Amino acid sequence: MSERSSRETLNAFCDGVIKLYRHEYLRRPTRTDTQRILDHHASYHGFPSMLGSLDCTHWAWDNCPVAWRGLYTRGDHHGTTISLEAVASQDYGTTPLVPFTVNGTEYQYPYFLVDGIYPRYAMFVKTISHPTGEKRIRYAKAQEAARKDVERAFGIIKKKWKILREPARQMEETPIRKIMYACCILHNMILKDKEHAISPDYIPYPPVAPQPSDERLFEIQNPNVRDDLKMDLIDHIHRTFISGIDR
Incomplete structure (x- = not known):
């Protein structure tokens, strides 16, 4: 296959995976999912009501258009890269109550x-x-040990899918985003198949995504x-610490 045909076939495969499986394996958490x-x-890290950890990783972009290179270049990375975030920064405005x-x-x-x-912000510890x-x-x-979860997640997904370890060859953001979504969906499918998923049962309830309000944003940003x-949390972790257990 030619390079162009390979890219088009890959895009079609990613479109199919996303269309068929995104509703289950790339869903916003429902109330049941959130509670789990x-x-x-x-129970695992000792942090009550902690949704998870946030971090990002970078994916080299070989064929980034010249006009965009200034937007995708950082001093601590050689060449152009796309930043992949665990959770989008705008999601904090719809944090569930x-x-x-x-x-x-x-x-709250x-x-x-x-x-x-x-x-x-109050929701970033x-x-x-x-x-x-x-x-x-x-x-x-305890905090730094718990945050290793998201760092390991990026490492595992890159190790599992070689395409994420190699520089992206697409010339637009959209197909690159689709490749990442498809890899995440397939990764979640494997976790469920191996019974490692935290919330394996897919119940199509409405997702927990309330509309942001000025009052909600004020509380979240309250120093x-x-x-x-x-x-x-410092007092809680100290009080519940069990000697000999590495969180």
């Missing part, structure tokens, strides 16, 4: 574990760069809530 995710992270209590204080929205590049004292050191270790939640 929260329960899993609470899931009240929970930690260290005796009630909060679940949160993500992130690194230092993310905004200082960061580590402590230079922790001092037993409580803060223990919290920093006081962010600081209080972090301090309560």
Whole structure:
């Protein structure tokens, strides 16, 4: 097959995978899915009502148009790359209302574990760069250990699908996005087949995606809530720590 025919065949395959399976394997979480995710992270990592971790990886783009190269070039990467995020940055405005209590204080929205590049919002819980004292050191270790999940996820999906390890040869963003979606769908199908999925049952309930509001955004971006939640999590992790268990 010629290079052009190979690209067109790949695009057609990705279109078919997305059309047939995206509703189940690339869905927004329903309330049942969300609760299972929260329960899993609470039992496995010790963080109550934690939705997961956020991070990104980069995919080299060989055939990026010359006019766009300035938009896809970073100083810490050689050549043009496309950033692949675990969760899109705009999703925080539709965070579901899931009240929970930690260290005796009630909060309204679940949160993500992130690194230092993310905004200082209440739903983004960061580590402590230079922790001092037993409580803060223990919290920093637990937070950084939990965040390895998303880093391993990127590593596994790149190791599983060679096309993601090689520079992208497409000349537009859309087919590159379709390739990534198709790989994620196939990856989730394998997890379900091996019974490793957190929420394997597909129940076509309406997804948890409430409309954002000014009040919701204010609460999410409130620095006081962010600081209080972090301090309560530090106390919670210290109080529930079990010696000999590596989170």
